[in-house]
Amino acid sequence: MSDAPEVAALRARRSCLAVPGSNPRFLEKAQGIDADQVFLDIEDSVAPIAKADARKNIVDVLNTGDWGTKIRVVRVNDWTTQWTYKDVIEVVEGAGANLDAVMLPKVQTADQVTALDTLLTQIEATMGYPLGRIGIEAQIENAMGLVNVDAIAAASPRVETIIFGPADFMASINMKSLVVGEQPPGYDVGDAYHYILMRILMAARAYDKQAIDGPYLQVRDTNGFQRVAGRSAALGFDGKWVLHPDQVAAANEVFSPLQSDYDHAENILDAYQHYTSEQGGAMGAVMLGDEMIDEASRKMALVVAAKGRAAGMERTQRWQPPEQP
Ligand code: GLV
Ligand code: MG
Secondary structure: OOOOOOOOEEEEEEEEEEEOOOHHHHHHHHHOOOOOOOEEEEEOOOOHHHHHHHHHHHHHHHHHHOOOEEEEEEEEEOOOOHHHHHHHHHHHHHHHHHHOOOEEEOOOHHHHHHHHHHHHHHHHHHHOOOOOOEEEEEEOOHHHHHHHHHHHHHOOOOOOEEEEEEHHHHHHHHHHEEEEOOOOOOOOOOOOHHHHHHHHHHHHHHHOOOOEEEEOOOOOHHHHHHHHHHHHHHHOEEEEEEOOOHHHHHHHHHHHOOOHHHHHHHHHHHHHHHHHHHOOOOOEEEEOOOOOEHHHHHHHHHHHHHHHHHHOOOOOOOOOOOOOO
C-alpha cells in the first residue's frame, strides 16, 4: 500500500568515498568498494604537479571502469585557483556521459555556483549531452561559505548536496585543534560543530538538498568514526565522507534507519492511508497500537521510509487493516 510514489525517490549517499585522482591503483580499487557514492579528486589530495595527470586518469576510469550503481562525482579545484576551468572542461568533455555530479570545494558565494552551472551548460550543449543532468555538490569549508549557505543552496537546480568540510573549516575559523572531526580541547560545554552542522542542514532542507558530513581523518579508529557519524545522522544528515574501506560499512549502517524504525514507518504509512480513507472511516487522528498517529506522524514516517527504501531495505513486518465485522 505505502509503496506509493509519494515517497520521493532518493538516491542514497550514506557513504561518499574520497579517491585521489592521481592514484591509478586507488581508482581501480574504489570500483569494488560498497560505497553509495565515489568522488574522484583533483583538489587537495592531489599535488599541484600531478593535477594534469589526475584529470586524464579520471576521464579514463570513468569511461572504462565498472562503477555499478554508485553515484560518480569528480571534485574539481575551487574558483580561487588557476585550475578550475581546465578541471571542468577536460573531465566533463571527456567523460560527462559517465559522470553524475561535479563537487565544488570551498564555495563562498552563490555566484561561484552559477559560474559552474553556466560552464556545465555550455559543455553539455557543445557535447550534445542532456542539458542540466550533471549535478553540483557544494562544499562549505569556510566562514564566508557558511554565512552565504542559503543562497548557495538556492543558486542552481543542479545543486544536489551541501557538504561540510571540517578540515578547511577549522583552519578558516582558527579553531584551536588539529584533530579533524573531534572536539577541540578546552571546549567542554557542548558540541563545537553543532551550529555549523545545523546551519548547513537548515539550508539543505529549506531547498530540498541532501546534507553530507565531511571526513573523519583518524581512519583506523572505527569506533570514533561511528560516534561522530552517529551525531550528524541523529541530526538528520544523509551521509558522510569515507576515506578508507573500513569506514564504509559503518557509514552505510549509521545513515540507514534501524530495521524496526523502517518497519514502523512503513506501517504508519499503511495504517494512516487506511484510516483516512472512506473505507477506513475518514479519520484524521487514530490509534496504531498504543500510539496516536496523525498527519505529522505521516510526514515523519515518510522521511524514514524514503531513507530505508533508498538504502534498499525490505519490510520484515506488515500492518494489516482490521477485519470488517
Ligand atoms: C574536506 O575537504 C575538508 O576540508 O574537511
Ligand atoms: Mg577541504
